[in-house]
Amino acid sequence: MAAGLSGRDPEEAVRQMPLKVVIGEKLEEAIDLAMRFLRRYSPRGVYLVEEKVKGVIAGEEFVGRLDLVETGDTTGIITITDFKTDWDKYMPTEKMQLPLYAYLFLSMMNEKPRPVQARLWFLRHAREPVAEETLTPEHMSRAVQWAEGIIKEIRDALELPGWMGFDPVPGSWCKTCGYSFNCLDIAEPQDIVEAGALALRLERALDVLKTRLKEHVSEHGPLQVSDQYWGDYSYSIWKFPDIQAFMELLAGAGEDPWDYIEVNGSKLKKLLKGPLGERIRQIGEEKPRHYFTHREKPPGSREEA
Known part of the structure; x- marks a missing residue:
């Protein structure tokens, strides 16, 4: 979203964005969220959009991208902003992303850690969409220590055979995980939570398989497997003007x-x-129907309804 703002009027930039769909969002909703932000946004001095940050921590290169960096006003304060489409709100210091990015950005500027303003802009929230805090050198130091700890865990795990050091942690991220097939060490679950976790992993692996099958069928036609056929089937929807x-x-x-x-x-x-x-x-009369699936909110919650 923010990449379109560089070098021209922000509102006009969003209106002229290429007609592409953001993963998990409809284009119409994405533009609506962007316009909602722009109606409230007032730049704080010079701004940089989609600013790439990188640096070396514990011998490993870290690369990130800041949605918006504002600097150059009379106060000399640097403000970094990250846009979120989450429904759940939280403060910048509750997670390590912005403190770590602030550290990397200052390092690229050849500056020692100093206070940086951090904003999380929750685009779905019409009221009080911004969560803002001052990131201190202490916050940045903790973020670096956290990153060093993660690096050590990964290095230690790589010393183990196969994927033994990488225990599955199933969740909503399974939907886009590129390692779903490495989770397929299937055994009968010992409890119901394990069963739910296994179902999440299998669901993602099935999506990957179906994508491959669709590509094959699109090029070669229906695929027969025993007495079953994989192919494009259709159904009809009727509409009546009168x-x-x-x-x-x-x-x-x-x-x-x-x-x-x-x-x-x-x-x-x-x-x-x-x-x-x-x-x-x-x-009219509402007739609720129930179906079994999984979501990020429990059944009956306000966001789920």
Whole structure:
């Protein structure tokens, strides 16, 4: 998002962004979040966008990218900003990313650690979207020590045979993990939590396999495996411009029209607020349906609803 801001009016830059989809987000939502930020943003002096930071810690090169760096105002204060699409808010010092990036940025500037302002801008939050703190040299020192500890753990694990030193830690990150097949040492789970963790790993591995199969089928046609075929199958969705005529036709044939007409609750969600929502509830009936899956919020939570 921020890469489009460099060298031109920020709002116009976002409007002219290439029509590409951000992973996990619809383009329309991504632009809406960007515009929400720009309406509130006021630069603090000179700003750098998508600034690359790198440095060496414990003999290993670290590379990162700062969404926004503001510097050069009369106070001499450096402000670094990271944009987040998370629903959960937290302070910059609660995680190691920004303290470590601040350390690397100052090192690139040939400066010793000094106080740096850090902002997390939570784009989904209309009210109080910014979490801001001052990063001290102590924060940066702890971040460097944390990175050194991680490096040591990785080096120690690499000394072990195979993948023994890398225990799976299943979670939402399984969706994009490139090492899913290294998790496939399948044994019968000893408890229900292990079963859930194994399901997350298998789900990701299955996604990878299906992607490969789709690529093969796209080029070579349906793939037969025993008595099953992998291929592109289709289903139909009917739309009726004159919905009243359709309902009357079904009623005349002795069918209940509402057995054939449904509205997806997720599509109605934004309309169910305010006076319009009250009118919709008066003429319609919500019929909850349940399905088994996993999400980052527990069932029944506000964000999950």
